[in-house]
Amino acid sequence: MKFFLDTANLKEIQEAVELGVLDGVTTNPSLMAKEGIKGTDAVMSHYKQICEIVDGDVSAEVIATDFEGMIREGEALAELHPNIVVKVPMIKEGVKAIRYFSDKGIKTNCTLIFSAGQALLAAKAGATYVSPFVGRLDDIGHDGLQLVQQIVDIFSNYGYPTQVLAASVRHVPHLLQCAELGADVVTCPLSVIMGLLNHPLTDKGLATFLADHKKVNA
Numbered sequence: 001m002k003f004f005l006d007t008a009n010l011k012e013i014q015e016a017v018e019l020g021v022l023d024g025v026t027t028n029p030s031l032m033a034k035e036g037i038k039g040t041d042a043v044m045s046h047y048k049q050i051c052e053i054v055d056g057d058v059s060a061e062v063i064a065t066d067f068e069g070m071i072r073e074g075e076a077l078a079e080l081h082p083n084i085v086v087k088v089p090m091i092k093e094g095v096k097a098i099r100y101f102s103d104k105g106i107k108t109n110c111t112l113i114f115s116a117g118q119a120l121l122a123a124k125a126g127a128t129y130v131s132p133f134v135g136r137l138d139d140i141g142h143d144g145l146q147l148v149q150q151i152v153d154i155f156s157n158y159g160y161p162t163q164v165l166a167a168s169v170r171h172v173p174h175l176l177q178c179a180e181l182g183a184d185v186v187t188c189p190l191s192v193i194m195g196l197l198n199h200p201l202t203d204k205g206l207a208t209f210l211a212d213h214k215k216v217n218a
């Protein structure tokens with residue numbers, strides 16, 4: 001399973017790289033805004049910096065919602081770095097754009113997936129990744145993990161190469177359940193990855209080991 005960090009924060013990306021477990025990064029316009037990145041030049045330069053820190057796929061989202069605009073933006077993004085994955089929203093024009101990028105060998109991440117039908121359509125168009133939003137479905141009383149299960153099953157039935165990228169993953173149980181379901185990738189905040197470290201018996205056990213060592217080596 002690949003771990004992607006869902007952030008545009010360079011320090012957090014660096015921290016996850018140093019932990020040695022990071023496979024890529026996903027961003028979106030809200031995450032870029034959170035870091036105060038505004039204007040095309042600043043946005044492009046920020047994506048380049050992310051690509052220089054992490055050795056893996058970096059999803060960069062188009063803002064346009066028309067086909068020509070998405071192609072223009074996506075091609076410019078793809079030229080920035082070989083690891084850029086063009087993130088395209090699940091709308092009609094987006095599906096056409098995914099087919100266009102796929103035919104050109106440009107990787108895509110179809111974002112804002114909330115149903116298995118949307119995921120199937122994106123896979124048919126040749127998306128590299130589909131991103132079902134687990135947490136946002138849970139937020140409205142639906143079962144985000146059930147959607148992940150459905151998509152994993154459908155893709156496996158037909159051997160689609162499109163990878164299931166579980167997004168909007170908010171906590172450790174989400175991540176672990178996505179792993180059990182066979183999601184290819186999870187993207188989440190750094191706090192969720194760091195949360196995997198924690199167990200009180202580990203802390204207690206280590207404290208005892210160190211105390212016992214000190215007793216005989218004092």
Ligand code: E4P
Pocket residue numbers: 006026027028111131133135136167168169187
């Ligand atoms: C996916 O790529 C999105 O950036 C992200 O996972 C959305 O998560 P949120 O629902 O926590 O904003």
